[in-house]
Amino acid sequence: MRKSGFHILRVGIAITFLWIGVLILKDPAGWSGYIQPWAANLIPVPLIEVMIVTAFFDIAVGVLLLIDMFTWIASLAALFHIATVLIVSGINQVTIRDVGLFAASLALFADTVPSNLIPKFLKPKVS
Amino acid sequence: MIGLTPLALLFTLSAIGISETVYLIKKRKAEEIPVCFIGSGCHDVLESKYNKILGVHNDILGLIFYIFVCTLSALILIEAFPISILKTVDVLIIISGAVMSIYFTFLQAFVIKKWCFWCLMSALTVFVMTIIVILSGFMI
Numbered sequence: 001m002r003k004s005g006f007h008i009l010r011v012g013i014a015i016t017f018l019w020i021g022v023l024i025l026k027d028p029a030g031w032s033g034y035i036q037p038w039a040a041n042l043i044p045v046p047l048i049e050v051m052i053v054t055a056f057f058d059i060a061v062g063v064l065l066l067i068d069m070f071t072w073i074a075s076l077a078a079l080f081h082i083a084t085v086l087i088v089s090g091i092n093q094v095t096i097r098d099v100g101l102f103a104a105s106l107a108l109f110a111d112t113v114p115s116n117l118i119p120k121f122l123k124p125k126v127s
Numbered sequence: 128m129i130g131l132t133p134l135a136l137l138f139t140l141s142a143i144g145i146s147e148t149v150y151l152i153k154k155r156k157a158e159e160i161p162v163c164f165i166g167s168g169c170h171d172v173l174e175s176k177y178n179k180i181l182g183v184h185n186d187i188l189g190l191i192f193y194i195f196v197c198t199l200s201a202l203i204l205i206e207a208f209p210i211s212i213l214k215t216v217d218v219l220i221i222i223s224g225a226v227m228s229i230y231f232t233f234l235q236a237f238v239i240k241k242w243c244f245w246c247l248m249s250a251l252t253v254f255v256m257t258i259i260v261i262l263s264g265f266m267i
Binding site: 003007011015018019022025026062068 | 146
């Protein structure tokens, strides 16, 4: 990825995560309404507490992406988070935005993952 | 009552400011020349004798400024503390940032006589923040 394009994507995703974290902190009960009942039933702790933890998680991911520190870990965390959102919130009118965020986080991860980690997972074993 | 839009804009602009200043601090610490998208005066301006105030680098002061504005905008939205106090502090910080930006732009234009892309971007960010504060009813 071109250097300037990478940084624009990184800062854009960082701001998205930071702002979502702040919005969840403002109204955790409202945001918990996006969780599908089947998923809510699987969670053993109050949903509001889960949402507050999620908000701080989002803010932490946003901060790391913003300051370009541990970017591959932050983008991996963002990937897992958006994948979870896609699973537990079901398909609705705004799902496609999450698909875009997922793709953007995947692009960041692919561009920043340490090169010594890739062979461990992707290189076929030669006997 | 402040709407969501001005707070979102202040938050976004200050987050962009944080990323800019962190980039400049990293480049300075690594003793590398930052990318200068427009013009070629970035190095001259950033390495001039005006790059510090009271011994503190301007990029660090800028980072502190943006972190304050970003945090205050978030706290005003969450209503975590009395909003009137947060609003007053936010306005004072943004206005002081605008005054500093005018001073730095003046230095570039008339003293150093070189333009720095990152400094101008930062000044533009702060001026837009000031306009948002004036137009959005922060001062009321």
